[in-house]
Amino acid sequence: EVQLVESGGGLIQPGGSLRLSCAASGFSVSSSFMTWVRQAPGKGLEWVSVIYTGGNTYYADSVKGRFTVSRDNSKNTLSLQLNSLRDEDTAVYYCVRVPSGGYHYGMDVWGQGTTVTVFS
Amino acid sequence: DIQMTQSPSSLSASVGDRVSITCRASQIINIRLNWYQQKPGKAPQLLIYAASSLQSGVPSRFSGSGSGTDFALTISGLQPEDFATYYCQQSYTNPVTFGGGTKVEI
Numbered sequence: 001e002v003q004l005v006e007s008g009g010g011l012i013q014p015g016g017s018l019r020l021s022c023a024a025s026g027f028s029v030s031s032s033f034m035t036w037v038r039q040a041p042g043k044g045l046e047w048v049s050v051i052y053t054g055g056n057t058y059y060a061d062s063v064k065g066r067f068t069v070s071r072d073n074s075k076n077t078l079s080l081q082l083n084s085l086r087d088e089d090t091a092v093y094y095c096v097r098v099p100s101g102g103y104h105y106g107m108d109v110w111g112q113g114t115t116v117t118v119f120s
Numbered sequence: 121d122i123q124m125t126q127s128p129s130s131l132s133a134s135v136g137d138r139v140s141i142t143c144r145a146s147q148i149i150n151i152r153l154n155w156y157q158q159k160p161g162k163a164p165q166l167l168i169y170a171a172s173s174l175q176s177g178v179p180s181r182f183s184g185s186g187s188g189t190d191f192a193l194t195i196s197g198l199q200p201e202d203f204a205t206y207y208c209q210q211s212y213t214n215p216v217t218f219g220g221g222t223k224v225e226i
Contacts, residue, residue: 035216045156045164045207047216058214094163103211106154106169113163 002026002109004095009114016085020114022078022095027109030073033098035107036080038091048093049080053100063089085118092116122146122210126219133224137198141222143191143208152212155184155193158221159204167206168193198224 008020020036036048049059049069057069068081078095093116097109123146133139143153151171156164166175168184171191181196195202203226208219 044221045158045209045218047218050214050216060215103154103216104152104170106166106175106211107156107164107209108166108169108175110163110165 002097004097004109004111006093006095006111006114009093009116011117011119012085014086014118014120016118018082018085018116020080020082020093020095020116022080022111024076024078024097027097028073029071029076029078031100033100033102034069034071034078035096035098036067036069036078037094037096037107037110038089039094039113040088040091043091046091050098051078082116085116087118087120090116090118121215122149122212122217124208124210124217124219126206126208126222128222129220130223130225132226133198134226135198135200139195139198139224141193141206141208141224143186143193143219145189145191145210145212148188149210149212151187152210153184153186153191154209154211155182156207156209157202157204158207164207169211195224 003025005023035050051069066084092113094113095111096107099105125144153171155168158164172184205223
């Protein structure tokens with residue numbers, strides 16, 4: 001079964017750091033674009049970052065310079081390092097697969113989400 | 121960034137109704153438009169990709185149309201399990217952007 005399971009969310013003060021992890025099963029993270037999408041409480045969806053099959057990364061302007069996406073092909077996991085956290089980073093963070101054919105085919109597998117709460 | 125505008129932001133409907141949601145892009149995106157359904161407390165699920173292609177396992181009452189800047193998601197014969205929030209998303213260019221969502225309520 002193709003599945004994504006996130007972990008690592010929690011309560012953190014502004015300026016703090018957190019590392020989110022996403023364990024993939026049923027497919028290889030190295031063969032797909034892997035993205036992070038977040039959703040603030042009661043709000044819509046916001047794309048955060050992507051790591052392409054070649055290893056290139058891209059970030060939303062709102063997190064550029066603060067967040068870092070990476071993957072471990074041997075463990076088949078994706079990670080998102082969150083630094084210099086702000087109140088507005090409070091959200092559910094979803095790990096999401098984009099099929100190897102690219103975004104044209106949509107984001108077809110979503111994790112259950114992990115909650116990050118930044119509180120002062 | 122490409123702005124995606126959905127309308128309406130919410131609508132009320134009854135089981136069996138035909139419902140349409142529209143999505144407009146701030147620039148031409150060809151058919152690079154996907155639709156998702158999200159139920160409360162759950163992750164979104166892909167319904168339609170490339171404007172009109174039905175994702176595997178999605179009921180045929182869901183359909184998508186449009187190209188360029190104007191798109192629509194139609195549900196023909198609303199079922200109880202379809203009451204949810206729907207999002208469009210452009211996949212034409214980075215950053216990927218979503219519409220604000222349309223909540224379909226009873």
